[in-house]
Amino acid sequence: MRYVVGYTANGRGGDAVNLAVALARRQGAALDLVMVMPEDSPYNGVYPPAAGFENILAQQVGQWLEEGLALIPSDVVATAHVVRGESEASALIEAAKDLHASALIIGASSTGLFKRFTVGSVASALLHASAVPVxxxxxxxxxxxPITRLTCAVGSREGAEQVLMVGLTTARRRGLPLRLVSLVALGNDDGGTTVEDASKHLHGLVDASAALDAGLLEKLDIEVVVGSGRTIEDAVDGLHWKKGEILIIGSSRLAQGKSIFLGSTANRILRALPVPMIVVPRDYAGTADDLLQTSQVPVVDAAGPSSVAPTSEVKEAGK
Known part of the structure; x- marks a missing residue:
């Protein structure tokens, strides 16, 4: 299994590396640190580039990647890559595809209140286009x-069963306790849903999943919780979150098949969430084997643990 880490030489990049290490340690995965260099284009500020500029930029990117690799402990295999792309998001998506990555890991913007999530332009683009979990x-x-608990946000709309199944299979195969959460806003935007309604629906989904696979819930530590508040943000704040926890959430119904689209409710959850979040594409066919389970995908262009691809071998995304 491999995870692509969208690395930047700042605190956001360090946050992404730390989370990637936590996930890799739980699954025995390898990490691919990817930095994006801009393509040569007449629309760039300076075109054609000044003599020697490309070499200087490549050397600087190589140094940043060395610094990123230095953040990764010796028990985690990591490789660094430089790619070119018209946009950072599209280049990362292509890198994840080329490297057969199971997920894309990025850091949130550092401008959010209380050190929580603020989705920048790159994250926003990934959350509306990626074909792998972000x-x-x-x-x-x-x-x-390593991650210690998995929480799965399960709503009442179409697609909830798929997200629930990903949570159940992931928790079972990795031996993680699973918390299933439904969030209810009791204010003006509640749509008439009550805590009792949400609890009944959530338990019904669990029972239906168990009926499809009689052994699915065996030896699985499951907690079913309904969080409520005046708003969705209040409901998220009212839940207890562990430091080693991570949340799984599905994509909006507006997403094209097998791709991500972060809906309005997920955006509101994100604003209040104090733990990492995994956004799963719509109609996601993967299970724990793809998301949080070791696989046998061969390492591509890896020169061994903690190695940097030569900066002279800069790859253009999608080529």
Whole structure:
């Protein structure tokens, strides 16, 4: 299994690396640190580039990647890559595809209140286009120990069963306790849903999943919780979140098949969430084997643990 880490030489990049290490340690995965260099284009500020500029930029990017690799402990295999792309988001998506990555891991903007999530332009683009799960680290994320609990946000709309199944299979195969959460806003935007309604619906989904697979819930530590508040943000705030926890959430119904689209409710959850979030594409066919389970995908262009691809071998995304 491999995770692509969208690395930047700032706190956001460090947050992404820390979360990637925590996930890799739980699954025995390898990490691919990817930095994006802009393509040569007549629309760039300077075109054609000044003599020697490309070499200077490549050397600087290589140094930044060395610094990023230095953040990764020796028990985690990591490789660094430089790619070119018209946009950072599209280049990262292409890198994840080329490297057969199971997920894309990025850090949130550092401008959010209380060191939580603020989705910048790159994260926003990924959350509306990626075909693999996108994992977001909150600003200031420093934990590198393995993930200790999985929470799965399950709503009442179409697609909830798929997200629930991903949560159930992931927790079972990785031996993680699972918390199933439904969030209810009791204010003006509640749509008439009550806590009792949400609880009944959530338990019904669990029972239906168990009916499809009689052994699915065996030896699985499940907690079913309904969070409520005046708003969705209040409901998220009212829940207890552990330091080693991560949240799984599905994509909006507006998403095209097998891609991500972060809906309005997920955006509101993100604004209040104090732990990392995994956004799963719509109609996601993967299970724990793809998301949080070791696989046998061969390492591509890896020169060994903690190695940097030569900066002279700059790859153009999608080519």
């Amino acid at each position: 994992v977001l680290a909150p600003a200031g994320y420093s934990r590198t120990e």
